[in-house]
Amino acid sequence: MTDDYLTTPLDATAVENLKAGGLRFVHLGGDDKATFEAWLQAIGRGFHAPRVPAEEIDGRLEAFAERRMAGVYDDTASDAATPVGTISSWPTDLTVPGHTSVLAWAISTVTVSPTHRRRGIARNLMEAELRTASRLGVPVAILTASEATIYERFGFAPAAMAASWKLDVKRIRWTGPVPTGRVHLVESNSIRDGGGFDLLERVRLGLPGQTRFWGILWNRLFEFPGSDDAKHVRVVRYDDAAGDLQGLAIYKVVDNDHAPAELQLRYLVAATDDAYAALWRYLLEIDLIGTITTNLSNVVEPFLWQISDARAARKRDEGDHLWVRILDVKAALEARRYSASGTIALEISDTLGFAAGNYLLRVNGDGVGVVTTGEATPDAACLSLSANELAALYLGGTSAFTLARAGRVEEKTPGAAEAFDRAFRSELPPSLNIWF
Ligand SMILES: CC(C)(COP(=O)(O)OP(=O)(O)OC[C@H]1O[C@@H](n2cnc3c(N)ncnc32)[C@H](O)[C@@H]1OP(=O)(O)O)[C@@H](O)C(=O)NCCC(=O)NCCS
Known part of the structure; x- marks a missing residue:
């Protein structure tokens, strides 16, 4: 798809509906920093996140450049410059069965101010997105949901799941294959700006439900700008026997005064079974670690069959994650x-x-x-x-x-x-x- 999606006018029906309720539905061009900042802070407010510091706004503005952004404004509100509704969207590829993709309309940052809730703002924003995607010829819409009760009414359903895992490392001995390549500890930027993204793209087509992602979503795996996380993130890469990058893991260790610590696995991607085994073996054999926790992992993980005590690995919080809506x-x-x-x-x-x-x-x-x-x-x-x-x-x-x-x-x-x-x-x- 060309960049037309960035300039396609807002859905006229939603503009009219919101206008009838005294609200302005506005497309953000991304060129006005003050408008963007107010929009961004409104999103943080919607998700109960802290305010984004002033020095990070430029970076965020750049990161959102590939998104279509819109806000709903109430000119009678005390702070009329901050939108009472926010939404963003962009076209991406969604992996479907058969090592292939479908063009998908990703919808994100849906928030409505607590002062304006339950008067149909989100409904107008969502229906506008679906009509816009359909008009642009995008066959499916996708999103990840804060609550499972919101999106069914718009034709969405959960189509891909995710799970968290907790592994009691002290009870586990690696019994899986011994890899033939090497694990290397590396600096984040060497892989973030190097071959990491290509690896991700290569692997993505093997698993339905994965989406193509870049920019803020990719960078966020390595650090949350301004947060303490960036100082703790560790990255390992796995190169096969020929020296080619085949996997990477991003993690953080939460130290507890040298008591067995918790390793939080943020992301693991492996292009081969060998890479998968190498990375998991590495993680499970790091000294001073008591537990490994993961979030948004796959619901089926081969490591269960590669460790000495399968009960030492517990699946938690398995549930809906990717919501899909068929438009065409x-x-x-x-x-x-x-x-x-x-x-x-x-x-x-x-x-x-x-x-x-x-x-x-x-x-x-x-x-x-x-x-x-x-x-x-x-x-x-x-x-x-x-x-x-x-x-x-x-x-x-x-x-x-x-x-x-x-x-x-x-x-x-x-x-x-x-x-x-x-x-x-x-x-x-x-x-x-x-x-x-
Ligand atoms: C979720 C949210 C965007 C809804 O905004 P809203 O403007 O109040 O929603 P609307 O008034 O347009 O409601 C549309 C419909 O969804 C329902 N609905 C809205 N929020 C809901 C929720 N959290 N749970 C269940 N139903 C919800 C409404 O009852 C209404 O139902 P109906 O039209 O079938 O009668 C808003 O509550 C919000 O910002 N929440 C915090 C951030 C968040 O979770 N965003 C979603 C990100 S995935």
Whole structure:
């Protein structure tokens, strides 16, 4: 996609709706520092974060340059320069089954001031984003959610999960493979500005649910500007026997006066099984560490089968993380690959209209799907569902059989849910390891 998304006018319906409520919906050009600063501080207020120090504003302005930013203003408020609503968005790539991507509209920084809550500001902002993405021809929208109760009403559903892990290091001996390459401790910037991003991109296509990310999201893995974190972050890289970068881990140790310390793993990415084993073995064998904790890890981790005591590794907080919304059924379904051939008919309802209709998906022997609109053919496995369920199923991590049992999907032909699952399943559970 070109940079048109940055200048595309705001959605006219939302502008009118908000105007009727005495509010101005404004597109931020990114060239006015004072306006940007007020917008940024409003986001911090919305998420109960501390104010961003003045010396960090320029850096943030640069970091947000690739986003489309908008604010809602109440000119009657005492501080009329600070928006009462904020949102930002940008196009990115979302990995789908089959080592490929779909163009996705990422939505972020949705906040409404506590003084203006529950009068429809967020609804207008969200519907505006969906219409804008649809107008620009982006087939799916994605977000990560602060609460699981907000976005279903806009046609989103959780499609990729994440989990936290806690490993009791003192009970664990590494029993997995011994890698053939080398782990190197390196300075953050050597990998942040060096080959790290390319590695990430290479790995991303292997796991549905990952998104292409850069700028502030990438830099944030290494440090939170101005926070104490930057002083503690350690980075290791893994080079294979040929000396090529195949993995990296970013972590921080929280020291407790030399008592066994906690290692907080911020991010681990491995292009090969060898790199994965090398990095985990390294982490588990660092002296003075009592526990390793992780956040936003994959829900299935091979390390469980590479340690002497599997009960010393506990999965915690497994749950929804990436929320998906299908805007264009044909483009979205044709972007991914399938694990079984066949014909699937979908009767889709959608309160906002984008995905509503009857569709036929024909998958050939190579796992390539072609979608047409129209009624089910006699050979089709037919399901009736809403845009939400379609979103939950899209990346292959949720089972139609389970949704049918839950009453969320209706089988119009016997065995349709199982036929759907055979085609849609993903070998690896979809996962996303960052917030955006
Ligand atoms: C979440 C938030 C943006 C909602 O803003 P808002 O302007 O009050 O929302 P709206 O008035 O447009 O509400 C739209 C709908 O969502 C519902 N809703 C809004 N916030 C909700 C919440 N936190 N939990 C459940 N439902 C919520 C409303 O009841 C309304 O439902 P309806 O239209 O089906 O009757 C706002 O509460 C906020 O800023 N929260 C803190 C920051 C945050 O969590 N942002 C989300 C980031 S992912």
